[in-house]
Amino acid sequence: MIGNDRIEVRKTHKLFVGGAFPRSESGRTYEATNSQGEFLANVAKASRKDARDAVLAARTGFNSWSKATAYNRGQVLYRIAEVMEGRKDQFISDIQDAEAVSAKKATNQTDQAIDRVLWYAGWADKYAQVLGNTNPVSGPFFNFSIPEPTGVVAAVAPADSSLLGLISVIAPIITSGNSVIVIASTASPIPAITLSECLATSDVIAGNINILTGDPAEIMPSLASHGDVNALDLTGITDPELQKALQIEAAGTVKRVRSAPVNPDWQATPSLSRLRAFTEVKTVWHPMGM
Amino acid sequence: MSSLDSQPVDSQSPNLQTPSSHKGLEALLAGLSGVDQVGAEARAAALGTRSIKKESKMWAIDTAISMVDLTTLEGADTPGKVAAMCSKALHPDPTDPSTPSVAAVCVYGDLVPAAREVVGDRIHVAAVATAFPSGRASLGVKLLDTREAVAAGADEIDMVIDRGAFLAGNFGKVFEEIVAIKEACGDAHLKVILETGELKTLDNVRKASWLAMKAGADFIKTSTGKVAPAATLPVTLVMLEAVRDYYTQTNVRIGVKAAGGIKTSKDAIKYLVVVNETVGDAWLTPDLFRFGASTLLNDLLQQRQKMLSGHYSGPDYVTID
Numbered sequence: 233m234i235g236n237d238r239i240e241v242r243k244t245h246k247l248f249v250g251g252a253f254p255r256s257e258s259g260r261t262y263e264a265t266n267s268q269g270e271f272l273a274n275v276a277k278a279s280r281k282d283a284r285d286a287v288l289a290a291r292t293g294f295n296s297w298s299k300a301t302a303y304n305r306g307q308v309l310y311r312i313a314e315v316m317e318g319r320k321d322q323f324i325s326d327i328q329d330a331e332a333v334s335a336k337k338a339t340n341q342t343d344q345a346i347d348r349v350l351w352y353a354g355w356a357d358k359y360a361q362v363l364g365n366t367n368p369v370s371g372p373f374f375n376f377s378i379p380e381p382t383g384v385v386a387a388v389a390p391a392d393s394s395l396l397g398l399i400s401v402i403a404p405i406i407t408s409g410n411s412v413i414v415i416a417s418t419a420s421p422i423p424a425i426t427l428s429e430c431l432a433t434s435d436v437i438a439g440n441i442n443i444l445t446g447d448p449a450e451i452m453p454s455l456a457s458h459g460d461v462n463a464l465d466l467t468g469i470t471d472p473e474l475q476k477a478l479q480i481e482a483a484g485t486v487k488r489v490r491s492a493p494v495n496p497d498w499q500a501t502p503s504l505s506r507l508r509a510f511t512e513v514k515t516v517w518h519p520m521g522m
Numbered sequence: 523m524s525s526l527d528s529q530p531v532d533s534q535s536p537n538l539q540t541p542s543s544h545k546g547l548e549a550l551l552a553g554l555s556g557v558d559q560v561g562a563e564a565r566a567a568a569l570g571t572r573s574i575k576k577e578s579k580m581w582a583i584d585t586a587i588s589m590v591d592l593t594t595l596e597g598a599d600t601p602g603k604v605a606a607m608c609s610k611a612l613h614p615d616p617t618d619p620s621t622p623s624v625a626a627v628c629v630y631g632d633l634v635p636a637a638r639e640v641v642g643d644r645i646h647v648a649a650v651a652t653a654f655p656s657g658r659a660s661l662g663v664k665l666l667d668t669r670e671a672v673a674a675g676a677d678e679i680d681m682v683i684d685r686g687a688f689l690a691g692n693f694g695k696v697f698e699e700i701v702a703i704k705e706a707c708g709d710a711h712l713k714v715i716l717e718t719g720e721l722k723t724l725d726n727v728r729k730a731s732w733l734a735m736k737a738g739a740d741f742i743k744t745s746t747g748k749v750a751p752a753a754t755l756p757v758t759l760v761m762l763e764a765v766r767d768y769y770t771q772t773n774v775r776i777g778v779k780a781a782g783g784i785k786t787s788k789d790a791i792k793y794l795v796v797v798n799e800t801v802g803d804a805w806l807t808p809d810l811f812r813f814g815a816s817t818l819l820n821d822l823l824q825q826r827q828k829m830l831s832g833h834y835s836g837p838d839y840v841t842i843d
Contacts, residue, residue: 284834460836
């Protein structure tokens with residue numbers, strides 16, 4: 233509670249693009265409310281131009297992040313978990329406000345979100361061994377396949393799980409070396425904004441993770457057709473018509489698309505399917521026995 | 523079209539004759555009024571806010587492409603790299619034959635034959651000469667450098683002024699060097715690089731512009747691209763104003779080339795706006811305005827693809843030179 237003798241310090245919620253916190257280029261904001269419709273805060277409403285700026289930032293971030301060693305990527309993910317742990321109380325209160333849940337449920341979601349980051353941190357230098365392979369071929373070749381990051385991924389976080397769902401979308405994309413532009417839950421964007429403040433102080437390469445707040449139906453079509461976006465994660469798109477339209481747009485530049493899951497259970501331990509979805513398999517034929 | 527000076531240049535009665543001694547030149551340069559730096563920056567920034575959309579943008583992009591001097595000036599340049607760049611200069615977007623060619627390719631003197639072999643006489647070949655980029659060599663060496671480039675087939679010469687002499691106040695030496703190089707150029711066009719990043723003040727930029735035009739430059743060019751800051755809008759504005767004032771006095775149109783640091787279509791369009799608003803649309807032609815650039819062309823092509831296809835392009839859809 234604010235004492236009478238203090239001036240209230242109101243926070244201006246902004247986007248997270250290229251490691252910085254810009255306002256929307258359009259100057260627009262929208263009101264974030266809790267599930268009872270009570271006002272929480274004004275939040276930046278990203279425009280298509282903001283999304284394009286984010287693509288530029290993500291491409292720059294990808295160029296460094298994808299070259300980082302797998303071991304280093306794991307360290308950075310672990311660092312994200314460390315910083316989130318220090319901000320736990322804020323996450324819990326954000327989730328309570330946004331989703332109107334009990335302190336216990338909010339704490340549970342925060343713990344799981346941090347654990348999820350750790351889970352993927354561990355996979356950073358191991359997933360290639362699991363998804364990759366040596367292949368028997370008929371010839372004097374040592375033939376092996378390894379997964380490589382696909383590039384810039386535009387993602388929509390789920391609307392209902394404002395932190396755990398968001399983390400479950402971001403973490404697998406970046407673990408393999410991709411960059412991500414993620415549109416946070418439109419209804420509950422504030423935990424995502426707190427997360428962006430953690431990311432800004434977690435050794436995450438500028439532009440590797442970009443978080444936009446706003447309306448996916450407005451922003452996603454231009455990202456789906458954008459020539460410099462390599463893949464889409466439509467997890468948070470619940471409208472089947474919009475999902476179909478985005479898939480059609482994405483086909484023009486042959487993007488990988490991961491459709492929205494049916495009844496996702498964010499509490500459950502994930503599989504590697506999200507990690508695999510945003511990788512390209514490279515197969516090498518190496519002469520041997522010559 | 524307001525001048526930025528408290529007093530217009532022509533009120534200073536500069537000596538319009540080519541000075542026989544350097545007294546006249548020095549009087550002319552001393553008589554130039556100072557540049558209001560804040561005013562120049564404000565004017566350039568204001569013009570930079572113009573919104574150019576749709577058909578105008580399409581025209582601007584095509585015009586900007588046709589004004590590019592596609593440049594490679596690296597120690598690691600090979601005949602093969604120059605040949606590849608020249609092919610790109612002729613057909614910037616192989617997927618769309620309606621894309622205009624660029625104005626010229628710009629290379630080191632020894633690579634002129636490699637460039638000429640590919641482009642023939644379809645576009646210009648510019649060579650940097652006179653001990654580019656520092657200009658630290660004797661006049662004899664600079665003249666030889668120039669003559670060899672012209673003999674090898676360059677029809678445009680980009681020379682650098684002796685900034686050391688200019689900053690020391692030895693304007694006569696700078697002037698004589700330009701005159702001598704101009705003579706060595708023969709029929710080739712002479713672009714005089716002021717290297718505004720080393721001249722430090724806009725007053726010096728104005729002085730150097732006048733000096734170069736008086737000495738016979740066909741073009742005045744901002745920078746080598748090897749020194750930061752390279753081309754900026756305020757510097758280009760001041761040079762364009764000098765060109766405008768020179769035109770009102772002599773009826774001779776001198777070209778301007780902005781080189782270095784212009785990387786996006788948005789920047790390029792800002793320059794076109796400044797050209798149009800300062801010297802008028804007579805200068806919106808590759809004969810009188812150029813961009814010296816290497817990466818700018820790819821951004822122009824991506825924007826052009828966006829205008830035609832309706833969706834944003836990416837670096838995967840243009841060639842890496």
